[in-house]
Amino acid sequence: MASSSSSSSSSLRAQHSALLSAFQSSSADPKSLGSQLTKLKIALTQQGLLAPRPDDPSLSKDDLLLARDVLEVGAFWSIRVKDVRGFERYMDLLRVFYTDLSAQLPPSSNHEPLLGLTLLRLLASNAIAQFHLILETLPPSLLSSSPYLQHPVHLERCLMEGSYSKVWRSRAQVPREEYRYFVEELMGTIRGEIASCEEKAYxxxxxxxxxxxxxxxxxxxxxKFAAERGWQINPSTQTVHFTPQQQQQQGNQLDPKRAMIASNLQFARELESIV
Structure with a gap:
């Protein structure tokens, strides 16, 4: 039995090393990584490491660190392949490592980047209440010192101010490549809000x-965006026409939105001329 357990542990470590090597490679194949992760999760499950009990004395510190490594790679990999639900599942599995096992394990360098990605996901899905709920649980010193957390906090502030151009420019200022995905998703949410105003104002x-x-x-x-919204484009005049169903509001109700759009458009033109 001891020999079988040793062999299983050796195989797990070999798979773990192969996964880290593949993940860090610039030419890593996403499908191959996904297959490696699946095999490792099965192996972790068999050894009670996928969802470990904090009071289980049979689990060593090294085994727990290995399991945490695998799940963190899985979370980052999920974003790379645009699998948000997969990312959420990995974060759910990591919660026990970051909370219940925090006294037994050294801090992970991946914790802050993944926490920042979680905050960005909430922003992109317009879950502002949950976003602030997580912020309230974090130490102020961590929020002020971590670039991974400052990034989503800055974007949320820009959203509250209506400074959408700052959100747009933040695509080139992400603290880690995986952040770019959720910034693009956030821009999609912003475009939907702007489009709704355009439809009602013009x-x-x-x-x-x-x-x-x-x-x-x-x-x-x-x-492409116009087709998704059901807008019509006149190719000869290069004009976008909004459908009648999207123009139900009349008279003075349109004035505030029309003024806001005009103001934002003027600001954008001035910004273009400055840049």
Missing amino acids: SSLPMRDAATLLFFESAGEVS
Whole structure:
């Protein structure tokens, strides 16, 4: 039995090393990584390490660290393959390592990046209450010192101020590559809000103005977005026309939204001229 246990542990460590090597490679194949993770999770389950009990004396510190490593790689990998639900499942499994086992294990260098990604996910899905609930549980010193946490906090502040251009520019200022995915998702949420205002405030807009307001860099992106929203584009005049069903509000109810759109558009034009 001892020999079998030793062999199993040796195999697990070999798989763990192979996973880390593949994950750190710039040419890593996502499908291959996914297959490696699946095999490792099965092995961890068999040894009681996938969801360990904090009071289990049979689990060594080294085994727990290995399991944490695997789950952290899985969380990052999920973002790389755009599997948000997978990311959430990995974070659920990691919770016991970051909380119940925190006294037994040294801090993980991946904890803050993954926590920041969790905050970004909540922002992107407009779950602001949950976002603030997590913030309230974190030490102020950590929030002020960690670039991984400062990033989502800064973006949330920009959202509250309506400074969408700062959110747009933050795509080039992510503390880790995986953050870019959720920033793009957040921009999708922002575009939906802006589009709703445009539909209520205008019957049509020049395509160039629509692109500026929606932070698109090409006519093709505007066309694709317009098709998703059911907008019509006149190719000869390069004008975006909003459908009648999206223009139910009349009269003075439109004025505040029209003024806001006009103000934002003027600001965007001035910003372009400065840059």
